Structures are given as C-alpha cells and as structure tokens.
Amino acid sequence: MLHRNGSALYHSFVLRSTKVARLQLSRRKVMAERASLHAARTSIPLVLVLQGPTASGKTVLAHALADAFPLEIISADSRQVYRGLDIGTAKPTEAERKRYRYYGIDLCTPDQSISAGQFARWSWEWIGEIAARGKAPIIVGGSGLYVRAITEGLFEEPGRIPPAIRSQLAERLLREGRHALYAELERVDPESAARYSDHNPRRILRALEFYYAHGIPLSYAQNIMRQQPPPMRIERITLLPERPALYGRIAHRVRHMWEAGLTDEMQRLLSQGYNPNLPIFETIGYAEALMTIQGRLDRSSAIERTIVRTRRYAKRQITWLRNSTPLGVVLPHFGDEALNRVYPIIDQLLHSADEYSCDKR
Known part of the structure; x- marks a missing residue:
C-alpha cells in the first residue's frame, strides 16, 4: 500500500514537473521569439527619404530637421557628386557642411562618372555607419534614379x-x-x-x-539582374509645392546662381583643362554659362534659358515622383510651414525606434 501510494505520489510529482518544465520551455521559447523579433526590428535602420523637385526647399528642411534630431544627411543628387560644380548644383556651402554631417558630395571629377548602382552601394555603407552611431540617415534627393537605387535595389x-x-x-x-x-x-x-x-x-x-x-x-x-538593398525601414517625405510658387523660387534661385558667379565657375573648370564637350557640361546652367563664354548667348538670354530649362526639369521630376515612387507624407509647403508639419512626424518615428536617442544631437 505504501509502495502504491509512494508510486502515485511519484507519478504525480513527475506529471507536475513535466508540466512545469513544459511551461518553462514554452515561456523561454516565447521570450526567445520576442527577443529575436526585437533584435530583428532594432537591427533594421530607420531611413528617412526627403524628396521633391528642384528648388522645393529640401536642403533647408533637412538642415532644420538635423538641428532638431540626430540625423546625418546623404545627398542623393547626381550633380553634387562632382568636384568643382558648386554654384550651379546648389551644393551646401563649406560652413553648412561643417555644421551638418554630409555624404554623397564631391566624389569624383567632371571627367569621371558614378552610376546609380555605385552610389547606392556607397549609400548602404553610409547608412550602416550612421545607424551604428545611434543616428538616423536622411536621404535628400532630387535624383530619382539615385533614390530608387538606394531604396529598391540596383542592377549589377x-x-x-x-x-x-x-x-x-x-x-x-x-x-x-x-x-x-x-x-x-x-x-x-x-x-x-x-x-x-x-x-x-x-x-x-x-x-x-x-x-x-x-x-x-x-x-x-x-x-x-537586380541586387536587393539591405533591410531598411523607409519613411518618405515628399515636398510638392504649388506650381506657381515653385516656379517663382526657381527663377529666384537661377538669378542668384548667376549673380554668385556661375560663369566664373564654368571658366575655372575650363581653365583646369576639362573638355567643354564633356557630358556633365550639358547640365542646366553650366551649358548656358559655357554658351556665354563661347559668345553664343548673351547673359540675359542665358539666364532666361536656364530658368525655362529648370522649370521643365522640375516638371519632369514631379511626374517621376507621382508615377514612379511612393510619396509618403506629402507637404505642399516651404520653410517653417513644412517644418511645423513634419516635426511631430519625425519625432514620433525616432521615438518609436529603440535604437535612436533624441538626446544624441
């Protein structure tokens, strides 16, 4: 009898122990899965994309956001990669590049070229470096092919x-x-x-x-033969101002470029020995500056031609954005209005990502 009772107690103990073990195993499994999901989520960097046509205020907004949040800027502009092409590409000034950490600027000389694929590979490395420092990259792009290659993959x-x-x-x-x-x-x-x-x-x-x-x-x-990008959590902000306001800004920017010495910059590039027939000198503004240097166009006509070509380019960019890429948050504003609208959105995105601390500025 004692043996049977002891045996019953033993079996009861074994059953309870087995249930506890199973519960503990199940709990450990759940915790491991949660940890794995958390690790997977936090290892995927948040990447902000600020896109829009030329003269829509992307750079100004990116600087304002970088003042407020732990952001570093990747310039996805297929013309700002060229050394010496500063005024006509609206490249950030030396002072701005000292204040804000920039990538994607001054990567090659005018007689060289960088494909969208090569730029994307570099950008993936920059994104990893930025995220490893506890910051978030913001891709500021007017070059749709560059932005697409970074976010969607590239052709090898x-x-x-x-x-x-x-x-x-x-x-x-x-x-x-x-x-x-x-x-x-x-x-x-x-x-x-x-x-x-x-x-x-x-x-x-x-x-x-x-x-x-x-x-x-x-x-x-x-x-x-497309190479896929590394895992990224992409959040897009698109600046799409009203057309009349955008065209007014384009005219103001173009006139400022010419007043700032666009012709002198083009002359300096020629004096360095670069062939005037290089494809890069077909770029809007530089082509007109070259024509004035060669005596084929007077300054006033060159400025107006630059304005018209820039407007057409902006129109193509808007068409590209609407037809070829996700827009995300659309802002029809400039300056402070755009900042006030987007500030709480960025704040929420960064606070929802455990790996970013808004104290790291």
Missing part, C-alpha cells in the same frame, strides 16, 4: 564595356548629337528611352553601350 552589370564601343559611341555623340542617339535608343531599347525622355546624353550613352556590349537591352537586364 555583368562586365566592363569594351573601350572600343565606348569611344565609338562617344565620337558619334559629338558628330551626330544626342537626339540622333536617342532615336537609336528608342529602336533598340524603348523602355530605357522612355525613362530618359530628358535626352540626358550620359544615360543614352550608357544604355547604348550596354546594348552593343552585351546584346540585350539595358532595361531587360536591369529587371532580371
């Missing part, structure tokens, strides 16, 4: 373009002009041609170089 080219193909197409560009090469691109790669409706010679050349080097359209290769 299968090999180098043979120099012979590159030189032949460059010679044809000088001899036949970009419009003729664009017409050719429409025939062999209509999807890329539709993307480059601004007839940007550098992009036209790249698409044609790829086609003749590899035998397939660049647009097709980009669709099937």
